[in-house]
Amino acid sequence: MSVLIVGSTALDSIKTPKGENPRLLGGSASHASVAASFFGPVNLIGVVGDDFPKRYLQLYKRHRINLDGLQILPGKTFHWSGEYEANMNNRRTLATELGVFETFSPELPEGCRTAPYVLLANIAPALQHHVLDQMRRPKFVVADTMDLWLNIALDDLIRLLKRLDGFVLNDSEARQLTGEDNLLAALKKVHRLGPRYVVIKLGSHGSVLSIPEGLFLCPAYPLRSVVDPTGAGDSFVGGMMGCLAASRGPVEKHLRRAMLYGSVVASFCCEGFGLQRTAKLTRAEIETRYSELREMVRV
Amino acid sequence: MSVLIVGSTALDSIKTPKGENPRLLGGSASHASVAASFFGPVNLIGVVGDDFPKRYLQLYKRHRINLDGLQILPGKTFHWSGEYEANMNNRRTLATELGVFETFSPELPEGCRTAPYVLLANIAPALQHHVLDQMRRPKFVVADTMDLWLNIALDDLIRLLKRLDGFVLNDSEARQLTGEDNLLAALKKVHRLGPRYVVIKLGSHGSVLSIPEGLFLCPAYPLRSVVDPTGAGDSFVGGMMGCLAASRGPVEKHLRRAMLYGSVVASFCCEGFGLQRTAKLTRAEIETRYSELREMVRV
Numbered sequence: 001m002s003v004l005i006v007g008s009t010a011l012d013s014i015k016t017p018k019g020e021n022p023r024l025l026g027g028s029a030s031h032a033s034v035a036a037s038f039f040g041p042v043n044l045i046g047v048v049g050d051d052f053p054k055r056y057l058q059l060y061k062r063h064r065i066n067l068d069g070l071q072i073l074p075g076k077t078f079h080w081s082g083e084y085e086a087n088m089n090n091r092r093t094l095a096t097e098l099g100v101f102e103t104f105s106p107e108l109p110e111g112c113r114t115a116p117y118v119l120l121a122n123i124a125p126a127l128q129h130h131v132l133d134q135m136r137r138p139k140f141v142v143a144d145t146m147d148l149w150l151n152i153a154l155d156d157l158i159r160l161l162k163r164l165d166g167f168v169l170n171d172s173e174a175r176q177l178t179g180e181d182n183l184l185a186a187l188k189k190v191h192r193l194g195p196r197y198v199v200i201k202l203g204s205h206g207s208v209l210s211i212p213e214g215l216f217l218c219p220a221y222p223l224r225s226v227v228d229p230t231g232a233g234d235s236f237v238g239g240m241m242g243c244l245a246a247s248r249g250p251v252e253k254h255l256r257r258a259m260l261y262g263s264v265v266a267s268f269c270c271e272g273f274g275l276q277r278t279a280k281l282t283r284a285e286i287e288t289r290y291s292e293l294r295e296m297v298r299v
Numbered sequence: 300m301s302v303l304i305v306g307s308t309a310l311d312s313i314k315t316p317k318g319e320n321p322r323l324l325g326g327s328a329s330h331a332s333v334a335a336s337f338f339g340p341v342n343l344i345g346v347v348g349d350d351f352p353k354r355y356l357q358l359y360k361r362h363r364i365n366l367d368g369l370q371i372l373p374g375k376t377f378h379w380s381g382e383y384e385a386n387m388n389n390r391r392t393l394a395t396e397l398g399v400f401e402t403f404s405p406e407l408p409e410g411c412r413t414a415p416y417v418l419l420a421n422i423a424p425a426l427q428h429h430v431l432d433q434m435r436r437p438k439f440v441v442a443d444t445m446d447l448w449l450n451i452a453l454d455d456l457i458r459l460l461k462r463l464d465g466f467v468l469n470d471s472e473a474r475q476l477t478g479e480d481n482l483l484a485a486l487k488k489v490h491r492l493g494p495r496y497v498v499i500k501l502g503s504h505g506s507v508l509s510i511p512e513g514l515f516l517c518p519a520y521p522l523r524s525v526v527d528p529t530g531a532g533d534s535f536v537g538g539m540m541g542c543l544a545a546s547r548g549p550v551e552k553h554l555r556r557a558m559l560y561g562s563v564v565a566s567f568c569c570e571g572f573g574l575q576r577t578a579k580l581t582r583a584e585i586e587t588r589y590s591e592l593r594e595m596v597r598v
Contacts, residue, residue: 087480181386184523205504208521217595219516222507224483256598296516297596299555 002041002066003245005033005238006106006131007121007144009046009070012274013081013095016088018227024274025056026080028121028144031231032238034278035265036119037063038286039242043112045069045131047104049077059279068109075100088226089203108134117245120164121234122146125156132163140244140251142166142197144237150176158193165251166197168237174200183208197255201233209259211252218259221267221293228273232266235278239265264289301340301365302544304332304537305405305430306420306443308345308369311573312380312394315387317526323573324355325379327420327443330530331537333577334564335418336362337585338541342411344368344430346403348376358578367408374399387525388502407433416544419463420533421445424455431462439543439550441465441496443536449475457492464550465496467536473499482507496554500532508558510551517558520566520592527572531565534577538564563588 012026033044043066050072060067076099084091106127116139120128128143135141143164149157150173161167167190175181178189183200187210190198201207202220209216240255240262247254264286271277311325332343342365349371359366375398383390405426415438419427427442434440442463448456449472460466466489474480477488482499486509489497500506501519508515539554539561546553563585570576 182523184521202504205501214591215521215595216597217518217521222483222514222516224481260598292513294598296514297598298515299559299593299596 001116001139001245002043003036003117003119003241004043004045004069004108004112004115004131004135004138005029005036005119005121005241006045006127007032007119007123007234008078008101009044009048010078010080011052012230013079014228014230014273015081015083015094016228016273017084017086019273021228021273023053023079024276025059026231026274027078028123028231028234030060030275031234031269031278032119032121032241033060033065034063034275035235035238035262035269036242036245037065038239038265038281038283039261040246042066042242043069043115045106045108045112047071047073047100047106049073049075049100052077059275063279066112069106069112071100071104071107073100082230084229088229106131116140117241118142119237119241120144120160121237125149125153125160128160129156129163132160140165142168142237142241144168144233145173147173147176161190161194164195166199167195168199168201168233170201170203170233199237199259201236203229206263207236207259209255211255216256216259218256218263219293219297220263221289222296223267223270226270227277229270230274232269235269236262236266238262260293261286261290264293300415300438300544301342302335302416302418302540303342303344303368303407303411303414303430303434303437304328304335304418304420304540305344305368305426306331306418306422306533307377307400308343308347309377309379310351311529312378313527313529313572314380314382314393315527316383316385318572320527320572322352322378323575324358325530325573326377327422327530327533329359329574330533330568330577331418331420331540332359332364333362333574334534334537334561334568335541335544336364337538337564337580337582338560339545341365341541342368342414344405344407344411346370346372346399346405348372348374348399351376358574362578365411368405368411370399370403370406372399381529383528387528405430415439416540417441418536418540419443419459420536424448424452424459427459428455428462431459439464441467441536441540443467443533444472446472446475460489460493463494465498466494467498467500467532469500469502469532498536498558500535502528505562506535506558508554510554515555515558517555517562518592518596519562520588521595522566522569525569526576528569529573531568534568535561535565537561559592560585560589563592
């Protein structure tokens with residue numbers, strides 16, 4: 001089955017201790033869509049300017065990502081530039097130029113409105129609502145977010161949480177949203193806001209899934225070298241949703257395996273700038289690393 | 300089979316955001332021995348002063364810990380006092396009074412020298428050497444350490460590593476010992492120093508076992524509330540060694556399960572000051588939490 005992914009489609013200029021790369025393909029929807037594409041059909045909903053490099057459109061197409069929902073508007077593509085500290089965990093934003101994103105309103109082509117799996121990747125909660133408004137009875141809806149929306153659009157986000165099956169956020173966002181330092185206490189409060197499935201991402205320490213029946217501690221694949229962690233969280237949730245959409249039967253039956261696949265795709269993402277490593281990835285490489293990761297957590 | 304444990308036997312005065320407790324039973328050998336005692340026979344090697352409370356000797360005895368190797372000398376018991384910050388990760392030492400530990404030389408009773416499993420819990424590497432010198436062909440020798448010995452007794456520690464099967468240290472100690480920030484790079488360098496089995500402890504993120512055949516990512520049991528993390532690392536390695544000593548056949552076959560049991564005992568340790576929670580623990584409680592933790596990592 002197909003997955004619909006809405007989020008940012010951007011050009012990222014990224015500086016890390018390992019180097020500097022201008023105008024890489026980036027954005028939450030780009031990372032999530034390429035990650036999901038290894039498992040099955042993807043519909044991308046986003047916007048780019050008329051400066052958007054053709055080679056990036058070709059990159060989407062090479063991954064058989066349906067671009068009917070990608071608007072190409074006169075103006076500049078959303079541009080983010082940031083710099084990572086030596087530990088690769090802390091980053092600071094150097095510049096954000098919204099460009100065509102400033103007035104973006106996601107309009108879903110008719111063929112996209114029946115996608116059973118919906119990933120509302122990181123983007124303003126109002127736009128996530130607007131996408132959901134256009135969907136026809138999706139089977140499984142997951143949203144991601146970022147600290148910015150907790151700061152400036154908390155009410156929209158709180159309303160969104162009641163419309164989701166699953167919600168994905170990182171540990172510092174969970175602390176900010178709930179006021180709880182303790183992971184279990186934070187999970188409990190997020191559940192109360194609506195979602196049945198809550199995933200807290202812990203960076204290089206993996207992630208934790210909470211469902212009413214219990215927890216799943218999902219590992220991260222240990223890496224020898226991290227080149228650029230940008231998009232790792234988007235790749236994780238994109239890979240997870242792609243894997244779920246490709247699996248038959250109830251979501252709960254496949255969620256643990258899907259998260260492990262998400263971890264694997266995210267690990268490749270960190271091994272190159274932007275999407276450089278992920279774009280060269282093969283399904284065979286994913287399967288090899290998936291088997292390795294499974295063996296690393298076998299008791 | 301029995302496990303021999305040498306390390307510090309101390310009185311700990313601990314202050315955390317949850318409260319303050321003076322003169323608790325503490326020390327690496329105390330925590331490790333009580334943790335190991337839930338799985339089988341333990342021989343404790345250590346020293347205390349004549350001020351050591353009788354109730355703490357009774358606590359050891361209630362856990363059927365053999366005290367033939369515990370010296371009781373005129374003078375004061377080793378006393379450590381420390382304070383934890385709000386996040387419970389950073390702690391600072393307020394005072395260290397060595398007392399009878401200053402001149403301690405571990406002498407092994409004849410009956411202890413043939414113990415097949417040996418845990419050299421955190422103590423000066425010279426004393427760890429001295430214990431090993433007295434052992435008769437142990438089957439499996441593991442050592443733990445702390446940053447202090449990396450600072451003031453590095454040569455002794457490096458020599459010790461060549462005499463071990465397994466070495467346990469935390470992530471910051473691994474960085475200090477190897478100069479490597481990356482976990483895999485650090486593990487590789489520690490292996491080169493001697494031990495076939497290396498475990499790096501990651502606090503609330505669990506631990507990683509490295510053997511030549513690959514990695515095992517061992518989870519920590521998620522806790523609702525951490526009262527006092529003192530001794531959690533010692534409880535982990537004590538529980539692991541106790542479980543290994545109680546299992547038949549090659550160590551490698553049981554190591555993953557043993558580490559999981561170590562994690563479980565360590566989690567109880569964090570739920571009370573000093574050994575207060577661990578001392579009340581039952582094997583049934585351990586088994587319940589072990590089953591829960593296994594289920595949390597099942598894919």
